[in-house]
Amino acid sequence: MAIRTDPEGNETAALFDLVDLDGTEVLEIGCGDGRLTWRYANRAAHVTAIEPFEDSIARAKERLREMKLPVEFRHVNFEDFAAGAETDIFDVALLSWSLC
């Protein structure tokens, strides 16, 4: 058996309960290996998923490779990303297990 993360869907149930992602421009900060990204990205207009660890973002890209999802993965830390980003561009920011 392969590892299964949140097969109960507890995290996505909470997420969908809290925010309507339909048609939104999403920034996911600390997407890791895309564990959460693939579960919601089909609802968004576009997802920019950033992650500072190269191994993790490589696994995220591999995980979503076969899926036709509107996700752009970027290997960058938040500080550098924000420094080069314009103002008022995202509808939703998802800070996923990254504040601590």
Added chain:
Amino acid sequence: MVHALEEIHRLLKPAGTLIEIHPSVHAPPFVEVWSNGRLSFAERDPVFDYEDDLRQADAAVATVLDRGVFVLDDRRGFELRTHAASVKELRDHWALVGAYDPEEPEEALMRGRDEMYGRARAALEAGSSRAEVIYVEPATMSRLTSSPLVSSRG
């Protein structure tokens, strides 16, 4: 952390939404073993040494709320459960994703974790062939709305 939250505010459209997810500071992660629909083992992970980080995260959120950068709309708890067929599979997974290994591990805590996983392994072996070990992470998810009144933009 506060600066990062203020930067997120700048990147969000006015009245945009921040979803903030982090492990619960009040409930440490724990390990369960289930066999034939019955819980046969449950113990907390003794290596829960990042409470200070979590308290700082909570404090950072509280600060931006106090400053009116964001408004807290809603918050809820949930459990993130990671299932594996063996203790080895679970620990290999954590090693791969780089989680739950402290930067400066205390020998006694790491030994305690090894012993805890040893007991979980014994419970698994005593169970059915479809028994599972599950790492349970209590977590908090908050929805915050970006306040358009704060002038930290641009």
